Amino acid sequence: MRKKLILLMIVLALSGILHSCAPAGPAEILVGVNAELTGAIPMVGAACKNAAEMAAEEINAAGGLEIGGKKYKIKLVIADNENKPESAAAAATKLITQDKVLIHIGANASKNAIPASSVCNELQCPMISPWSTNPNTTLYKPWVFRACFIDSFQAGVNAQFGMEEFNATKGAVLFDIGSDACYYQGFFFKKTWEKLGGQIVAFETFTTGDKDFTAQLTKIKESGAEVLYVPQYYDEVPLIVKQANRLGVTEKTHIIGHDGWESPDLCKLCGADCNGLYFTTHWAVDIAGAKTQAFIKKYKEKYGVDPDSVAGLTYDAMYLFVQAAKNCGKLTGNLAQDRKCIRDGLAAIKDFEGVTGTMTPTEQGDMIKSVHIVKIDCDAGVFRWYKTVQPKTFE
Amino acid sequence: MTYILQQLINAIQLGSIYALIALGYSMVYGVLRFINFAHGDIFMVGAFLSYFAAVLIRRLAGATAIPTALIFVGSMLLAMLGTALIALSIERIAYRPLRRYRLSVVITALGMGVFLEHMTLVIVGPWRISFHPLITETVYKVAGVSISTTQLVIIFVSILLMLILEFIVRQTKQGMAMRAISYDREAVPLMGVNVDHIVTLTFAIASCLAAAGGLLYAHAYPIIEPYMGIMVGWKAFISAVVGGIGVIRGAMLGGYILGFVEIAAGAIFPSRMRDLISFVVLMIVLLAKPTGIFGLPLRQKV
Numbered sequence: 001m002r003k004k005l006i007l008l009m010i011v012l013a014l015s016g017i018l019h020s021c022a023p024a025g026p027a028e029i030l031v032g033v034n035a036e037l038t039g040a041i042p043m044v045g046a047a048c049k050n051a052a053e054m055a056a057e058e059i060n061a062a063g064g065l066e067i068g069g070k071k072y073k074i075k076l077v078i079a080d081n082e083n084k085p086e087s088a089a090a091a092a093t094k095l096i097t098q099d100k101v102l103i104h105i106g107a108n109a110s111k112n113a114i115p116a117s118s119v120c121n122e123l124q125c126p127m128i129s130p131w132s133t134n135p136n137t138t139l140y141k142p143w144v145f146r147a148c149f150i151d152s153f154q155a156g157v158n159a160q161f162g163m164e165e166f167n168a169t170k171g172a173v174l175f176d177i178g179s180d181a182c183y184y185q186g187f188f189f190k191k192t193w194e195k196l197g198g199q200i201v202a203f204e205t206f207t208t209g210d211k212d213f214t215a216q217l218t219k220i221k222e223s224g225a226e227v228l229y230v231p232q233y234y235d236e237v238p239l240i241v242k243q244a245n246r247l248g249v250t251e252k253t254h255i256i257g258h259d260g261w262e263s264p265d266l267c268k269l270c271g272a273d274c275n276g277l278y279f280t281t282h283w284a285v286d287i288a289g290a291k292t293q294a295f296i297k298k299y300k301e302k303y304g305v306d307p308d309s310v311a312g313l314t315y316d317a318m319y320l321f322v323q324a325a326k327n328c329g330k331l332t333g334n335l336a337q338d339r340k341c342i343r344d345g346l347a348a349i350k351d352f353e354g355v356t357g358t359m360t361p362t363e364q365g366d367m368i369k370s371v372h373i374v375k376i377d378c379d380a381g382v383f384r385w386y387k388t389v390q391p392k393t394f395e
Numbered sequence: 396m397t398y399i400l401q402q403l404i405n406a407i408q409l410g411s412i413y414a415l416i417a418l419g420y421s422m423v424y425g426v427l428r429f430i431n432f433a434h435g436d437i438f439m440v441g442a443f444l445s446y447f448a449a450v451l452i453r454r455l456a457g458a459t460a461i462p463t464a465l466i467f468v469g470s471m472l473l474a475m476l477g478t479a480l481i482a483l484s485i486e487r488i489a490y491r492p493l494r495r496y497r498l499s500v501v502i503t504a505l506g507m508g509v510f511l512e513h514m515t516l517v518i519v520g521p522w523r524i525s526f527h528p529l530i531t532e533t534v535y536k537v538a539g540v541s542i543s544t545t546q547l548v549i550i551f552v553s554i555l556l557m558l559i560l561e562f563i564v565r566q567t568k569q570g571m572a573m574r575a576i577s578y579d580r581e582a583v584p585l586m587g588v589n590v591d592h593i594v595t596l597t598f599a600i601a602s603c604l605a606a607a608g609g610l611l612y613a614h615a616y617p618i619i620e621p622y623m624g625i626m627v628g629w630k631a632f633i634s635a636v637v638g639g640i641g642v643i644r645g646a647m648l649g650g651y652i653l654g655f656v657e658i659a660a661g662a663i664f665p666s667r668m669r670d671l672i673s674f675v676v677l678m679i680v681l682l683a684k685p686t687g688i689f690g691l692p693l694r695q696k697v
Contacts, residue, residue, distance in 0.1 A: 040620070042521035177667050205667040209626050211616040214405040215661030215669070222398050235523050239616055246534055247401070248541045269525040269618055 039083025156394030410654025435628015441606030
């Protein structure tokens with residue numbers, strides 16, 4: 001028995017040595033993708049993964065990423081954060097320390113992106129979150145960037161839009177108290193609404209995973225609110241809206257949402273109940289320029305569904321990385337040095353033209369971009385552009 | 396007043412579903428003296444099976460239009476059958492061999508729960524499934540209160556199932572055997588009753604109720620996913636304990652109590668304290684009556 005064990009260990013050791021002596025393939029760059037592949041919002045993770053793969057394929061098909069005269073193939077390492085904060089941190093750690101990626105793309109939902117960003121900042125690996133809008137993802141973290149706008153802008157836009165569009169003074173919010181992003185948006189909406197002279201008559205919460213909102217919605221109906229802000233994701237919104245319709249809340253109250261609503265699955269899960277509702281998001285497909293239209297067409301041909309803003313932003317994040325690599329100029333092969341070079345390259349980006357707009361990172365790593373308000377039409381299965389709000393401050 | 400009535404209707408609907416699942420916990424405890432922690436996930440499997448059954452029935456019907464009531468009943472029966480088969484196989488494979496080792500069975504139950512969740516995740520995928528309601532939804536407005544057909548069906552079907560269960564337990568020989576086992580385990584085999592058969596029957600009935608609960612829950616909250624059974628399972632377990640674990644009437648009462656307490660806590664207090672307050676209330680009930688409201692007093696044989 002002991003002889004067999006010793007023999008087994010020798011074989012394993014040899015295979016390990018032989019493996020590391022294998023001739024090196026074409027020069028590769030490892031790009032980590034931290035996505036919500038399972039859990040409550042798998043469509044977000046799928047969009048992120050698909051867009052990243054599409055971008056990587058495009059770059060590799062053109063011969064690879066050219067830096068300092070040398071061509072590198074992009075290899076994606078995809079990790080599933082299960083839409084849980086602790087798994088997001090674990091996935092980030094694995095990508096950085098075990099897989100030794102050059103850059104970390106993801107996570108998407110802010111409750112996952114914030115722990116991942118702490119890890120990336122600690123371990124000094126550049127990170128771009130495509131979709132996370134909560135300010136805390138990049139705040140005081142020089143290694144972390146994002147491809148989108150932040151909630152102190154978005155939630156403010158929602159408050160102003162709700163007030164102006166529906167001539168409302170009484171507002172209400174229903175949000176998930178267990179999620180960083182939703183919590184922040186709820187509070188910021190309240191702050192802005194009150195600053196603009198309105199009154200918040202109902203400020204209701206629920207916990208992550210709750211399915212029954214009838215108590216909170218009945219309370220909101222009773223309060224006489226004219227606008228109800230629901231900063232939740234596409235998997236909870238259909239339940240909330242359906243229950244609100246059933247209880248007669250939507251007769252007097254207009255429900256508005258944020259970018260978490262945007263997903264091809266929203267209409268699939270919500271159906272006609274969601275028709276006519278508004279939400280803010282990163283792009284509007286019907287006013288998109290030529291570059292965006294080309295991306296949408298290619299994505300649809302390849303994956304069979306329309307891309308949502310997660311896909312567009314991830315695609316932009318990948319190309320932001322490409323631009324950063326070009327700004328960097330040369331990869332030395334020393335991972336720590338290269339990561340720093342990429343990070344500096346990201347900070348140096350000016351007026352990058354992506355499919356979701358033109359962007360320049362701020363000092364904190366956020367992008368100043370416009371917010372688009374769209375109207376839901378589930379009969380046609382599209383979100384129609386309604387209004388664009390230029391960047392401004394609400395603080 | 397309309398506000399209170401509306402919240403009352405909400406509470407009865409929520410309570411009915413909790414009651415159906417709590418019954419499963421209580422019945423299994425009564426017969427086997429162990430908490431089947433996988434029961435919440437059996438409920439989840441029931442919800443998925445009813446979805447697939449509805450799809451199957453529609454596909455078999457093809458072009459012919461079947462009244463939705465028939466599809467509803469049909470998918471409920473098919474889901475009950477499928478869920479019962481799964482629950483019985485779990486009982487046979489995982490619980491029966493370990494019947495003598497109480498702690499091991501509890502751990503196994505937890506494990507089976509996780510197994511069911513992940514098995515469903517693997518088979519169905521992570522995508523949320525939208526459950527197309529089998530009931531044409533009309534909202535009635537009675538004295539300012541909105542009641543939908545879905546809520547009426549949920550309440551009506553739950554009460555009907557509970558009445559059927561009461562009949563089985565009180566009026567049939569097998570039901571009598573179930574009650575007998577929960578009183579005195581050792582004496583029952585001496586009376587010529589095959590305990591294994593009764594245990595099998597209990598599991599079957601418990602999982603049928605869970606499957607029905609799954610179908611009704613999927614109508615109330617039409618998005619189903621593999622982890623939906625966890626929270627509902629825990630809440631149903633707690634309502635079974637509050638009502639008196641092992642007692643069928645207790646499980647029914649406990650379910651409604653939890654439904655009422657949850658809705659009341661959400662309606663009266665700021666909603667972020669809802670879960671906190673509901674469980675504090677339940678803890679107070681247990682402190683006052685440790686074996687639950689209808690609970691059997693703990694007896695020790697001398």
